Amino acid sequence: MEFIVSASTDIGNTKRTNQDSYHVRVYRTGEGRVVFAVLCDGMGGFDYGEIASAYVVRSFFSWAGERLAGVLASDHPDQWLRSDWNSLIEYCNGAIARFASRGKHVIGTTLTAMLITQQRYSIVNVGDTRAYEIAEKLCQLTKDQTVVAQEVREGILTPDEARRDPRRNILLQCVGASEEVHPDFFFGETRENAVYMMCTDGFRNELSEEEIFQSLHPDRLTAWEVSGETERALINLVKQRQERDNISVITIKTF
Template structure:
């Protein structure tokens, strides 16, 4: 996380524990560096910079898989949230998700790059069947697997009291959206939200590593120069 620059990133590595850690750490480092400061930029500029940052991380990770034998096959998901002026922008590759809780309603902002999501889109599976499908953990796009990658980008408007959740599939695979919405709707600080979410996922089996970030927007102060007041974000990796 780089809260002072309005940048928050979840990356869930793969390719073995050690290699997956390397890939996810590289992705976070490269994306945060390449994004730089996004405040004061226009929507198109931020979107272009987000795509370029994720593609730069992809190139660096891919090159390392070519030169280090023990890193072959490593990669990572990426879901990166940028907050600037009165907008949010998300860059996403893989099946780590971004959610928005607004006025009591939970909205999934991203769409998984996964085999089961493609089957749902084609009408071959229902969302309920997708959750328990044996290939539910197979992703169709990740950072580092190929020489280039095209992230999906999502843009929206920030409102006071918005609550953003970025999470790996270790969380969303254990808790369904109604459960996430119920937990996030409680009156908690962001770190308390994260701790409760991970605790509840563990009680439901906790089958995978979990990374989660919760960001709360306290105010969007347009008259004073399009600034945002953000409560100290909550983050945890297990």
């Protein structure tokens, strides 16, 4: 299986800084080529959100450099990923909190990290950045850790009410500003001829599911130039629709 990887970001209409951070890399391992992608949406006054998001992305990649090959070669990669990523998140959470305690501001970041191997995908998620699978339909792989998403799951709000709710930006937890972080993990089989998309809330707030499905359909993303152009076109569309946040998206097509 081959991959076409692309990623784009934009500061958006109103923010003074871009606090999103991401990195995507293809590794050659004993188990074939794998893609590792990490996307973080930082929060905190001034540039501090970016410090948090960049720190987490960097930590995950220094982990990947050291451990990824070994973990994939082990008998139970899923449980190793779970264990390693849990420790990494706990570690980053402590490090960011210590840094934040020097100033007044609460600093934190969401995190979506996704590993795609020839057989399986593994995701760890904290907060409201998302991962999707686009094949014959659009399928959200992650579960938002927000107050309104929780209430939708409990049946208190409808998805439509959640979109308009004034509390829609309240995360249940994030890396750096929660006493303890309890990430969600998602595992599944990698599909051929699919697009795995990761994005921050700024990217998806103003787009409908149908728009995402149509524009990022695997049949459309035939080369990385096309992926990049499509991403930028969608970002421009989102900006025209007056999105206020930073906007970031990663696409990984399998074929």
